[in-house]
Amino acid sequence: MDLNIKVMCPHCRNPVPNIIENFRDGDLICGDCGLILGDRIVDTRSEWRTFSNSDSDGGDDPSRVGAATDTLLGDINTLEATGISRKDGGTGRGKDLARTHGKLSEQKKVTTLLSNAKQISSMCERIGLTKIVTESAIQLFRSSLSNKQLSSKPDEWIMAACIYLACRQNSVSRTFKEICGLTNVPKKEIGKLYKILAQHFSKENKEQGKETTRAQATPESFIRRFAGELELENSVRSACVQVGNRVFENDILAGRSTISLVASVIYFVVCMSDTPKTAIEIAKISGCTESTLKTSYKILYQHREALIKDIKTAKGLEALPAV
Structure with missing residues (x-):
């Protein structure tokens, strides 16, 4: 936004314009002659009223609440904050409840996926991959969890194949040996899983009516x-x-x-x-x-x-x- 631009009524030409913002109708109106200067004004105020008398009462502006959504993990981050405290006054019930809660399949899946996403980000950072490639690798890993052919494979092998596939899709030059040195996964296993993932996502794109574009590093x-x-x-x-x-x-x-x-x-x-x-x-x-x-x-x-x-x-x- 250029702060040197001044909104002025073309009819009044008042050097000190009297502009009224009518958020109810979305209009920008000249207060002197009533000329409508704009009809698509966005209301940037709070989305509901704040009944706090002063800032000392702790009333924050409720116009924006909640953390930013994660495009990679979706709503999965909201589940991470749910937990049971082990402090229960010495009865031991809190510890048992926390252990039981941790064994739940959904909670375990969330924790594992978050840990794997951090591990992929760390590995991509070590070989100088960009943020786009890192995000692609995490998305590929999350989508690969639905493939039954990969259910018996270690997570490290799948992560290595996803990183290599993300590099190929984004035309980033990384070799099998570089991925092997990064993840300590055998080259043969990375090649096998890479072929399975490539076929899986190609089939998935066809079912969804999307074009399969597999960019390769030249x-x-x-x-x-x-x-x-x-x-x-x-x-x-x-x-x-x-x-x-x-x-x-x-x-x-x-x-x-x-x-x-x-x-x-x-x-x-x-x-x-x-x-x-x-x-x-x-x-x-x-x-x-x-x-x-x-x-x-x-x-x-x-x-x-x-x-x-x-x-x-x-x-x-x-x-x-x-x-």
């Missing part, structure tokens, strides 16, 4: 992240992105993983730069083996003329060494 996002960790120059990064896009579009490394493609492309371009990096350094950053990197590099070397066309001269790169 090689470009991985290239820029790994190039940044290798501290490559901007010109080398740009050349890596261009070569990576050509390799991806022409299916030169079809059948190989995205990480193998990205690592071999970076090694392919870095070998022509002034500050080359070893295959061991690139393999360590990307998370693939040195042998896989060099095998993919040999395939790229066979297509070197098409890949570095209009790139080598533009970026000042040197000739590519032989295998």
Whole structure:
């Protein structure tokens, strides 16, 4: 809102306007001539009357009450405040009632879900994921509780798969190995649960009439992240992105993983730069083996003329060494 704007009646042109706000009819009226200046005024006052004589009586403004609703957990947070005190004067009944109340299925479900949501947020924060990805992972985990195929799986495995699926849906470049290192869940188990979750949500969207949009992390996002960790120059990064896009579009490394493609492309371009990096350094950053990197590099070397066309001269790169 621009505080320099002054509401003035166009008919009276009074420099000190007498404006009346009629909240009952929603009108903004000029008090001098009666001209209606607006007809959609929102009443921002209290929603009911306050009968407090002074502020010392403890009468707060009742226009806004209650905590903000949680879009992730819905009304589940309201159940968290319900509890039974263990202090009962030494009779022991409060302790028994609190234990019985804690064993209720609904209360246990609420407590477990809140704990898992905090755990997912903590894990996402450790690998630098954004708030959108974190919220997506929590929503996916909450929705996955209705899948009977996952009822016997540990919560840690499901959380790891939900984090990886949230990264894929939001086009965030995170590998299986990074999720494995974060959650200590085997890569094989994450892959299995990821497929189950992807099929579950795809079927759920079809039943609700929603379009299934599964965004994937492109090689470009991985290239820029790994190039940044290798501290490559901007010109080398740009050349890596261009070569990576050509390799991806022409299916030169079809059948190989995205990480193998990205690592071999970076090694392919870095070998022509002034500050080359070893295959061991690139393999360590990307998370693939040195042998896989060099095998993919040999395939790229066979297509070197098409890949570095209009790139080598533009970026000042040197000739590519032989295998």
